Amino acid sequence: MKNEDIFKSEAENQWCPGCPNFAILRAWKKAFERLGKSPHEVCMVSGIGQAAKLPHYLKCNYFNGLHGRAMPVALGIHAVNPHLTTVVVTGDGDCYGEGGNHLLHAFPRNPNITVAVHNNEIYALTKGQASPTTIKGETRTIQPKGVEVNPINMLALAIMNDCTFVARGYAGETGHLTDLLVEAVRHEGLSYIDIIQPCITWDIHPVEWYKKRVYKLENDYDSENREAALDKTKEWSESIPIGILYRTAPRSLFAERFRKDVTAEPLTEIEPVSRKTIIETMNKYMPGVVFS
DSSP states (O other): OOGGGGGBOOSOOOSOTTOTHHHHHHHHHHHHHHHTOOGGGEEEEEOSSSGGGGGGGBOSEEEEOSTTOHHHHHHHHHHHOTTSEEEEEEEHIIIIIITHHHHHHHHHHOOSOEEEEEEOSEETTTTSEEOTTSOTTOOBTTBTTOOOSOOOOHHHHHHHTTOSEEEEEETTOHHHHHHHHHHHHHSSSOEEEEEEOOOSSSOSSOHHHHHHHEEEOOTTOOTTOHHHHHHHHTOOSSOEEEEEEEEOOOOOOTTHHHHHHTOSSOGGGSOOOOHHHHHHHHHHHSTTOOOO
């Protein structure tokens, strides 16, 4: 049995037949196979949406939380159990809309987790209204006169806020996407991938539109060149680059000081603090209060 088969879930799939999400799911299975991971070593975190259903269809630890709140949960999991491979799977509405503030603050904090955002430029689960990545002027279910603002460029924001691994993938290039996921998980620090995932039901653009425009970054592309990476994030209407747009050397990780001062092991493995120590500590901060 191939290692990717051990990640097969028995949950009934609710995605539309032919949805590109199936290709992203396959890419994750293949990536974990190449990484030599077992289900108990992985924890996937998601919020609400079609992309957020992916952990249901992958046999591993997972936490399915509130809309837009996957990032703080993932940071907590990463802090209390650094041995887990923690992955956030989310959509452009869930992560850039409701959860945009959490993602922005995560960039400079640099937790050692991977964030994969399925970007189809709409809220697909809730019937196709505009998301933060919907193009200006597009008419949607609750924007009948057209979207009035320009789409957010989260890839550029990630680079400008010192995210150390920024990439774009495409569900139609499963092999290439698998390579990106492997590199992202191996990267020490926050790795962020925006994955183009055309919606075949509420589509902004049909699959053929992307096929004509998506291209892989050249072998001689310098992913350490910040200005060049920012320029690549602006390419969209006529050409769409996929690959590692920006990667820098590892830097201080979120919870690193905690690991040095307290423990580098999962918190569940720490011996309970004695009652005496708790009372002595409380007395330092609340003198005059009697603790018994």
